[in-house]
Amino acid sequence: xxxxxxxxxxxxxxxxxxxxxxxxxxxxxxxxxxxxxxxxxxxxxxxxxxxxxxxxxxxxxxxxxxxxxxxxxxxxxxxxxxxxxxxxxxxxxxxxxxxxxxxxxxxxxxxxxxxxxxxxxxxxxxxxxxxxxxxxxxxxxxxxxxxxxxxxxxxxxxxxxxxxxxxxxxxxxxxxxxxxxxxxxxxxxxxxxxxxxxxxxxxxxxxxxxxxxxxxxxxxxxxxxxxxxxxxxxxxxxxxxxxxxxxxxxxxxxxxxxxxxxxxxxxxxxxxxxxxxxxxxxxxxxxxxxxxxxxxxxxxxxxxxxxxxxxxxxxxxxxxxxxxxxxxxxxxxxxxxxxxxxxxxxxxxxxxxxxxxxxxxxxxxxxxxxxxxxxxxxxxxxxxxxxxxxxxxxxxxxxxxxxxxxxxxxxxxxxxxxxxxxxxxxxxxxxxxxxxxxxxxxxxxxxxxxxxxxxxxxxxxxxxxxxxxxxxxxxxxxxxxxxxxxxxxxxxxxxxxxxxxxxxxxxxxxxxxxxxxxxxxxxxxxxxxxxxxxxxxxxxxxxxxxxxxxxxxxxxxxxxxx
Amino acid sequence: xxxxxxxxxxxxxxxxxxxxxxxxxxxxxxxxxxxxxxxxxxxxxxxxxxxxxxxxxxxxxxxxxxxxxxxxxxxxxxxxxxxxxxxxxxxxxxxxxxxxxxxxxxxxxxxxxxxxxxxxxxxxxxxxxxxxxxxxxxxxxxxxxxxxxxxxxxxxxxxxxxxxxxxxxxxxxxxxxxxxxxxxxxxxxxxxxxxxxxxxxxxxxxxxxxxxxxxxxxxxxxxxxxxxxxxxxxxxxxxxx
Ligand SMILES: Cc1cc2nc3c(=O)[nH]c(=O)nc-3n(C[C@H](O)[C@H](O)[C@H](O)COP(=O)(O)O)c2cc1C
Ligand code: SF4
Ligand code: SF4
Ligand code: FES
Ligand code: FES
Numbered sequence: 038x039x040x041x042x043x044x045x046x047x048x049x050x051x052x053x054x055x056x057x058x059x060x061x062x063x064x065x066x067x068x069x070x071x072x073x074x075x076x077x078x079x080x081x082x083x084x085x086x087x088x089x090x091x092x093x094x095x096x097x098x099x100x101x102x103x104x105x106x107x108x109x110x111x112x113x114x115x116x117x118x119x120x121x122x123x124x125x126x127x128x129x130x131x132x133x134x135x136x137x138x139x140x141x142x143x144x145x146x147x148x149x150x151x152x153x154x155x156x157x158x159x160x161x162x163x164x165x166x167x168x169x170x171x172x173x174x175x176x177x178x179x180x181x182x183x184x185x186x187x188x189x190x191x192x193x194x195x196x197x198x199x200x201x202x203x204x205x206x207x208x209x210x211x212x213x214x215x216x217x218x219x220x221x222x223x224x225x226x227x228x229x230x231x232x233x234x235x236x237x238x239x240x241x242x243x244x245x246x247x248x249x250x251x252x253x254x255x256x257x258x259x260x261x262x263x264x265x266x267x268x269x270x271x272x273x274x275x276x277x278x279x280x281x282x283x284x285x286x287x288x289x290x291x292x293x294x295x296x297x298x299x300x301x302x303x304x305x306x307x308x309x310x311x312x313x314x315x316x317x318x319x320x321x322x323x324x325x326x327x328x329x330x331x332x333x334x335x336x337x338x339x340x341x342x343x344x345x346x347x348x349x350x351x352x353x354x355x356x357x358x359x360x361x362x363x364x365x366x367x368x369x370x371x372x373x374x375x376x377x378x379x380x381x382x383x384x385x386x387x388x389x390x391x392x393x394x395x396x397x398x399x400x401x402x403x404x405x406x407x408x409x410x411x412x413x414x415x416x417x418x419x420x421x422x423x424x425x426x427x428x429x430x431x432x433x434x435x436x437x438x439x440x441x442x443x444x445x446x447x448x449x450x451x452x453x454x455x456x457x458x459x460x461x462x463x464x465x466x467x468x469x470x471x472x473x474x475x476x477x478x479x480x481x482x483x484x485x486x487x488x489x490x491x492x493x494x495x496x497x498x499x500x501x502x503x504x505x506x507x508x509x510x511x512x513x514x515x516x517x518x519x520x521x522x523x524x525x526x527x528x529x530x531x532x533x534x535x536x537x538x539x540x541x542x543x544x545x546x547x548x549x550x551x552x553x554x555x556x557x558x559x560x561x562x563x564x565x566x567x568x569x570x571x572x573x574x575x576x577x578x579x580x581x582x583x584x585x586x587x588x589x590x591x592x593x594x595x596x597x598x599x
Numbered sequence: 600x601x602x603x604x605x606x607x608x609x610x611x612x613x614x615x616x617x618x619x620x621x622x623x624x625x626x627x628x629x630x631x632x633x634x635x636x637x638x639x640x641x642x643x644x645x646x647x648x649x650x651x652x653x654x655x656x657x658x659x660x661x662x663x664x665x666x667x668x669x670x671x672x673x674x675x676x677x678x679x680x681x682x683x684x685x686x687x688x689x690x691x692x693x694x695x696x697x698x699x700x701x702x703x704x705x706x707x708x709x710x711x712x713x714x715x716x717x718x719x720x721x722x723x724x725x726x727x728x729x730x731x732x733x734x735x736x737x738x739x740x741x742x743x744x745x746x747x748x749x750x751x752x753x754x755x756x757x758x759x760x761x762x763x764x765x766x767x768x769x770x771x772x773x774x775x776x777x778x779x780x781x782x783x784x785x786x787x788x789x790x791x792x793x794x795x796x797x798x799x800x801x802x803x804x805x806x807x808x809x810x811x812x813x814x815x816x817x818x819x820x821x822x823x824x825x826x827x828x829x830x831x832x833x834x835x836x837x838x839x840x
Contacts, residue, residue, distance in 0.1 A: 071774045084750070084757030086773045086781070093762040093771075100774065360764075377761065382642055382662065532741065532768035534643045536681070539688035542766040546719045570684035573657055573677065574645040 038066060040076035047081060054081050055091060055375030059098050060356060067143075068099040083375070094377040094531075096359030097317045104139035104146035108178050109163040109318075111170075113152025113279045114471060115436045117521045118513045119159035119171070125149055127175035145179065151361060151525055152279035152475075153318055156436035156507070157443050158187040166320040189286050190443030193459065195422055195430045198406050199446045202290040207325050210332040213293040219338055221412035222297050225304060226346045229412075234305040235261060238408065240416035242428040246283075247273055247364075247401030248476075248578065250491055250502040253408075256398055259388035261306040263396035268308040271373075271392060271399040272299050274315045274322075275357050275364035278474035279525060280505040283432035284402040286444045288322050291406075292329035296352070298405030300338060301412060303350045306398055310351055314369050317357040326354055361529040365577050366391075366399045368531065379533045380577035403432055422448035427490040431501075437508035438464045453485040456506065465510030469593070472507075473500030475522045476582035478589040498585070515597060516552045519590055523548050526583040537580025540571040544584060551598055561598055565591070603669040614667075618660040619647060622673055629673050630682065630704040632794050633742040634661035638752045641743060646685055646704075650675045657681065683708045691717045692766075694737045697796030723769070728777035731785040733804045734770075738797035741768055745789035745798060758783035 043061050047054035058081060062073045069092045078085040092098045110116075110125040128147045129136060139146040155161035158170030164181035177184055191202040200216065201208065213219070225234050239254030260268060272295060276284040287295060299311050315322055330352055333339045341349045355373050357363050363372045367381035370392045391397020407429060411419045420428040427449035433456055436442045440461025447456060453470060457463055467482040478499050487493050494501035509518065523545040532538040547564045550556050568584030575581045591598050600611045605618075605625050612621045622629060633644040642659035649660050652670040657678065672678060686704060690712050695701055705712070714720045723736040741761075749759050758781040762771035772781040790798045805815070 074774070084760075084782075086757050086760040086771075089771070089773045090760040090762055094764050377764075527765060530765040532763075532765040533641070535645050535685055535689065535740075538741070538766055538768065539685070539692055542719055543688055543691070566680060566684040567688070570681045570688070574648055574681045574685065576643065576645075 038073070040073050041080070044076060044080045051081055052083055052375035053373060055083060055088070056095075056355065056358060056372065059088075059091065059095075060358065063098050063358075067103045067105065068101055081375075087376075090377060091375070094360065095317070095357075098358055102139060102143065104143050106145055106165045107163075108145060108147045109150035109153070110147065110172075110178070111151070111153045111155070111159070111161045111163075112149045112521060113156065113525070114475065114518055114521055115156040115280060115507055116152070116160040116170075117517060118437065118509060121160040122517070124160050124162070124172060124175055124178075128178050131175045132179070147178075150318070151277065151529065152281075154276055154282040154285045154316070155187060155189075156280055156282055156434065157189050159436065161187075163318055168318070168321060189282065189289075190441055191286060191290075191446070192441070192443060193430075193433075193446035195448055196446055197410055197422075197430050198287060198294065198403065198432060199290070199444065202286065202444075204290045207289060207329070208291045208293065210293060210329070210336055213291065217413060218293055218409070219297055219336075221409040222300055222304075222338060223344055225301055225412055226344050226348055231261065231305045231307060234301060234412065237411055237416055238305070241407075241411040241419040242416075242426075243404065243407055243411065243419070244427075244491065244502070245401055246403035246407075246431070246502055246504070248278070248500070248502055253400065253404055256388060256400075257302065257305050259386075260391075260396045260398045263389045265389070265396050266307075267310060267395055268306055269392040269395055269397045270299055270302040270306065270308045270311045271366075271369065271397060272311065272313040272402055272405055273364060273366065273369060273399055274313055274319070274402050275369060276316050276319070276402070277361040277364050278476060278503055278505060279522075280434060280436055280471065280474045280477075280507040281503050282434045282436075283444050283504060285319060285322065287402055287406055287432070288319075288325065292322075292326055293333065294406045294409060295402045296329055296333060297338075298400075298408035299352065300333075300343075300350055301408050302398055302400060302405060304348055306396070308398070309349055310353065312353050312355055312373060312392065314355045314357060314363070314373060316364075317359045320356075323354070323356060330354060360531075361525075362531045362577070362579050365579060368577070369399065370397070377531070379531050380579075382576065424450040424488070424490050426492050427501075431489070431504050433504040433506055435460045435506045435508065438467075438510040438513070439508050440464055449490050450488045452488055453480070453506065456489075457485070457508065463508060463510060465512060468509050468511045468513060468515070470506060470508055471518075471586065472505065474503060474505040474507075475525050476500065476578070476585060477505060478585055479593055480589075481593055498589075515590065515594060516548075519587060519597075520545070520548055520552065522586050526579070530579060530583070534574070534576040534580060536571045536574035537576075537583060540567045540575075540580065541583050543567045544571075544587060548587070556599060561591075564598065601665050601667040601669075603665050603667070603671060605671045606673055612665050614665070616665045618649060618658065618663045618665055618669075618671060621665050622649070622660055622671070627673055629660050630686070630701060631661055632698070632700060632740055633744070635744055635792055638744055638747050638792070644685075644740070644742060646682060646701075648678060648681055649673045650678050683710070686710050689740060690714060691719060692721050693740050693795070694735075695740075695795065697738060698740070698794060700794055721766070727801070727804075729779050729783070729785070729801075731778075731787065731801060732790050733799055733801050735797050735799070736769060738795045739770060740795055740797075741770075742794060744792040744794070745770060748788045748792050749783075754784075754786055754788055756782050756784055756786070759789065 047058040074088040137148045161170030169184040243253045363378040368378040372378045387397045423429045433445045470480045527541040527545045530541045630646040642662045647660040648657040650672040726734040
């Protein structure tokens with residue numbers, strides 16, 4: 038193969054061209070042959086060993102030949118409860134394959150995948166570049182063309198971000214404008230100073246929907262006031278927290294909403310460049326975002342001198358390659374910079390030392406999608422829904438045993454019970470709700486009546502920022518569920534710091550021993566110690582939260598851990 | 600100068616001093632394995648974590664700078680529970696017999712080295728693929744120091760790197776080629792910083808195996824099979840799971 042030709046477009050990008058170049062080779066060859074890795078190293082002026090290092094870090098790059106089509110069967114919490122593990126085993130048996138080994142003809146390869154963000158269509162799978170679900174049986178995986186294109190149900194009492202969703206095809210720029218799209222940008226660029234934009238966002242009380250619930254306006258202030266140029270804004274579209282699929286649905290239906298928010302963020306902090314980091318498994322969103330960027334460029338919302346002002350702004354689209362940890366903000370920067378997705382030590386924080394070491398604002402897709410409304414309608418209108426400490430609406434990803442799983446847009450302050458009713462009620466007898474994702478906590482059926490706000494969530498140690506709600510009825514096997522969560526963290530730990538690198542493995546081993554009835558007397562204490570060490574000692578949020586779900590399960594169901 | 604209190608003892612140190620150095624100045628100590636005064640500090644082993652009053656998170660002593668009025672505890676119950684657990688998990692996964700810096704701590708906490716029976720241990724074949732040094736990654740704690748010194752912290756050779764991820768991270772060459780086929784210049788820097796004996800001069804290794812300097816005469820050229828037929832290198836493209 039002529040690697041030079043494939044790699045030519047990345048030649049002037051240096052190290053930051055590594056992930057795009059590897060994607061190009063992976064797509065052409067089905068793996069990264071050593072000769073291609075050498076060619077990449079030479080073209081981008083990176084040591085060959087470091088190219089290999091990247092290949093082995095990202096699960097969607099392979100250092101050995103694969104097959105023309107890779108089937109990735111979801112074994113995330115919801116899918117495994119709905120037969121995902123069985124589906125995987127059936128698929129392997131059907132084709133007489135070993136997991137991760139291609140068939141002789143090089144046609145098919147089957148492997149397990151972490152949550153694919155299609156939890157309302159469990160069991161889900163990725164075949165080639167498409168996401169499918171619910172998959173009726175293993176044979177369907179090998180005729181993906183016959184599978185229906187999943188459309189996620191979208192509903193809720195207030196439709197600010199999700200107006201007009203779901204849709205089969207994304208809103209075009211014209212359609213978005215007809216809904217008032219880009220009016221906020223126009224208004225801000227013509228009439229408001231960057232500082233005023235930041236003040237509006239602060240007055241609205243918006244906080245981040247990516248996990249940490251940090252006040253957005255404050256983050257923007259820090260970056261705006263930080264010394265150093267250039268500055269960057271980054272949209273975190275790496276959505277990989279198991280049970281979470283709101284960002285996918287937003288981007289599938291209305292990519293310009295997030296984009297307008299990103300441009301506004303750039304204006305507000307004095308950045309001229311923005312990045313979108315898209316989850317690798319959301320391959321289908323790549324052309325959608327490319328198209329939206331092209332439309333925005335064409336209409337003059339991106340580029341030099343936007344709308345005749347002296348504000349210029351460009352956006353680069355990046356794809357991840359199969360690493361949950363790259364959703365962590367500093368790991369994400371490293372990934373864009375062409376390195377292994379290792380989280381950095383903090384401080385310093387991204388607002389002073391972010392992407393390429395420069396002051397950076399990174400926000401979740403949903404966070405950014407709230408910004409146009411705030412500027413168009415004003416902070417008071419934004420606060421018309423929600424509570425004092427949690428103003429506005431929230432997208433809840435509700436999946437599992439409810440009648441109508443999907444995305445629900447609702448004001449903060451409703452209870453979990455309200456939401457479950459909205460989703461058509463629990464199917465069967467409720468056993469537990471896993472709230473906040475794999476990094477979340479289990480709640481018992483009698484703990485559903487508190488208002489979902491930041492403060493109430495913090496008091497209970499239940500993360501509300503991502504709005505992830507997975508529902509399990511009495512028929513679901515808790516042990517399998519816990520093993521699936523433990524396996525997820527074991528496979529997604531980057532391995533940088535010892536507590537998480539060793540602890541995620543020990544957590545999985547200890548659970549397996551306990552659930553197979555091989556536990557030793559001290560194993561329960563050991564497990565508690567491991568979770569403690571991960572929580573207290575880990576560098577980043579992945580390790581710090583990797584034991585939360587298991588810990589809450591130990592409190593709720595002590596009999597399982599003997 | 601700033602004044603801080605470490606385990607009840609007042610000390611004055613220049614502003615910016617690492618807590619680790621301040622702790623050692625008081626005669627105290629904490630375990631370290633990833634720290635090296637001449638290499639970029641990544642604070643990744645987390646063995647040196649200490650408690651600073653008023654801080655919500657434990658602080659790695661190897662990178663945290665002393666600030667006026669700090670009150671530091673190097674052996675609070677919280678610190679000790681994390682440290683003991685980390686050392687226990689490490690001893691389950693890695694052969695620490697030659698990790699001189701860690702041995703006293705394993706003894707202090709009475710941590711038995713149960714790796715032999717432990718299903719979750721990392722296991723690798725010994726790699727003896729060059730005349731200069733052997734690599735026994737059963738002893739590797741993944742402190743990164745060899746990779747750092749081979750790359751931008753000193754040598755700019757980029758022969759070895761981190762591969763894989765999570766628990767299955769390993770130190771590797773480009774597609775696992777033998778070292779002589781890599782850019783390695785056999786400067787020996789990696790061997791000199793390895794804290795665990797995972798990297799070892801081949802001569803030292805052979806002497807430990809009972810060979811004598813006279814025997815070396817017979818190994819005219821490097822010949823792994825002659826000394827231990829079980830040694831292998833990974834083949835290119837082979838994936839360790
Ligand atoms: C392991 C890990 C994974 C994360 N994944 C995501 C993600 O997929 N999307 C996201 O927006 N934030 C994710 N975050 C949170 C980000 O680090 C960061 O806090 C967020 O993008 C900030 O945006 P916000 O202020 O708008 O919430 C993750 C954090 C950790 C520790
Ligand atoms: S906590 Fe886990 S994911 Fe985060 S830096 Fe440490 S090893 Fe990596
Ligand atoms: S081989 Fe030695 S220096 Fe290199 S990472 Fe392992 S323990 Fe550290
Ligand atoms: S798509 Fe399978 S659990 Fe989310
Ligand atoms: S010595 Fe401080 S973290 Fe390793």
